[in-house]
């Protein structure tokens with residue numbers, strides 16, 4: 120079995136006031152150990168799709184199958200990193216990472232140990248007792264990353280995780296993220312990341328799914344064959360070809 | 376929906392009035408419709424005065440820095456004094472100055488004015504202050520000033536707040552109507568014709584429970600009808616306009632000063648709430664305010680009570696007054712009152728937190744909540760007290776009946792402040808935080824402790840301060856009651872004060888008001904201040 124997650128004919132329409140058709144018949148699969156990117160214009164339903172995969176929202180029709188079972192509610196096996204970080208402002212960095220562990224049945228000591236380990240992994244040792252208020256944007260997102268990874272999920276969802284950060288910070292975090300993904304000692308090997316940055320998608324992904332403007336449909340798919348580590352190949356012909364292809368798919372989808 | 380409510384409540388009102396005219400066996404019952412009209416007229420006129428006054432003075436205070444520096448603290452002091460406590464003294468002073476009916480009517484107007492004015496004034500000030508600086512700068516860039524500035528910037532900014540504040544003021548007017556129309560002081564009862572005094576009379580003087588409840592029903596129907604036909608209509612119309620500055624329109628306002636935070640919260644989300652709570656610093660900290668209010672009160676009291684002519688040296692008054700005070704009793708009764716308020720407060724807080732928990736997860740709950748709030752907040756609970764007590768008297772001993780009615784009344788005086796603030800804060804919790812708590816499985820008590828309480832803490836503090844303020848007012852009204860020839864009282868500070876008032880001892884009344892203020896100061900310093908500081912230190916930036 121190579122498929123870990125399967126999205127089948129998912130449609131979703133928001134009906135509060137005006138009807139907004141967010142997703143129409145979206146289907147795709149995610150393979151084990153794959154880094155998948157989803158790219159599409161603003162408002163095409165990417166976040167909606169991710170929330171449905173996380174079990175935070177239900178589709179009107181269609182379903183999401185995770186390892187043979189339908190997803191109907193959130194599970195610790197699939198966690199998420201938010202664009203706006205979404206840390207609890209009244210908890211320290213350490214407590215923010217610890218709390219989901221405690222809630223999900225780990226003892227206090229286990230949770231503490233695990234949280235420390237993951238904070239260290241995202242290079243935040245020394246900032247354990249700082250409140251989010253006093254952390255920079257990049258550091259907040261590191262806490263968000265540690266929080267999501269500490270639960271040992273099998274799939275990590277990332278909704279535009281770097282788009283509220285400056286470019287230099289984003290670059291650091293991209294490298295960190297790729298390191299985490301390729302680290303064989305960590306149990307989380309499947310990443311699904313939303314982005315609207317074409318270079319970012321090509322730099323990170325094994326495979327990129329392209330969505331159309333609202334209602335969101337899948338209009339194309341691109342396998343990225345640039346060798347890894349990618350930041351050593353940013354000037355390669357393959358890299359630019361992939362970027363061009365992606366841009367073309369996006370512009371075609373605009374006029375459909 | 377609204378149209379049906381209007382239709383149904385008008386039909387019910389008509390039926391109730393017809394019933395009272397033909398079938399109530401009470402001598403004065405045929406006059407009920409007239410009384411209702413008199414009260415309606417009275418409240419409408421005083422409301423109009425409050426509105427005009429509030430807008431003019433509010434605009435002045437908000438736009439002119441010097442005026443604001445004087446007016447705002449003074450109004451802040453005035454609004455923090457428990458009006459029901461000093462009303463009897465005020466009444467006597469006014470009657471002394473204007474004997475006869477004129478004096479009584481004037482006193483009623485003043486009480487109603489103090490019940491209505493503050494929401495309007497602070498609503499105006501708050502909404503003008505909430506105009507973003509960028510809008511002001513844009514206006515001056517395009518050379519919009521003077522009348523054009525007033526018409527295009529100020530007016531659109533205050534109208535939504537004005538409607539919500541007016542709704543509050545209108546309902547407060549009806550709530551305090553009964554306390555204004557019927558007062559006992561120094562063994563005498565002072566009444567002016569109106570539906571409030573009708574209810575008080577039928578419950579407490581010529582007991583006729585049927586008539587009392589019918590009167591209460593009429594008040595309730597009028598309140599529902601006017602709310603629906605006027606205020607909700609206006610609010611709907613305003614929110615149909617394009618939102619101002621891309622801002623959601625605050626349909627409801629918390630209360631005086633705190634109104635300032637409402638629009639801000641809706642504009643910027645949680646982030647700005649604490650900064651605005653910082654306004655509490657600008658309003659010269661809670662305690663100094665109360666000290667000042669106690670001081671002013673005592674001045675008024677001293678002048679009034681010493682009959683102006685024989686200005687007795689203050690010291691002898693104080694020592695004479697102190698000689699009448701039983702210290703042990705005062706301390707004990709104060710503790711009783713505190714306990715009574717505390718028990719109800721905890722209960723109200725619990726109910727509010729449960730509601731907040733529900734609001735943090737369910738959109739449907741949020742929708743129905745505001746309907747419940749609107750209805751509940753509009754209940755003129757003070758008017759409910761006499762018939763409720765008179766009815767309970769039939770089935771249980773007087774003291775127990777009074778305790779039960781007190782509990783209910785304090786609850787009604789407290790709950791709406793807390794529940795509104797807390798539920799609104801919980802509803803405006805950023806979507807991501809709600810998702811985080813769902814994603815990571817925070818449920819039940821955990822969700823309450825780790826998400827709902829910390830995120831609504833500023834609202835809990837604000838709501839609690841307001842609720843205690845409401846509680847003190849109620850205590851004065853509900854711990855002591857004269858029914859027929861019997862006096863019922865509960866051990867408590869409120870009844871001590873009422874006893875002093877019943878004996879016509881103004882100095883003693885003032886003394887007890889002093890004690891109340893002192894407790895409010897202590898609570899402010901020991902509890903609320905610390906909580907506010909804690910919240911502010913943490914910062915709520917997401």
Ligand SMILES: Nc1ncnc2c1ncn2[C@@H]1O[C@H](COP(=O)(O)OP(=O)(O)OP(=O)(O)O)[C@@H](O)[C@H]1O
Pocket residue numbers: 133134135139140141159160161162163164165166167168315333
């Ligand atoms: N709770 C909701 N109620 C109503 N409409 C919604 C809701 N959530 C999203 N939408 C609408 O559904 C559409 C898709 O939203 P979504 O957030 O999934 O888009 P997106 O691709 O993530 O956009 P962006 O790039 O801006 O993040 C948008 O038009 C949005 O306005």
Ligand SMILES: [Mg+2]
Pocket residue numbers: 165166167278
């Ligand atoms: Mg999105």
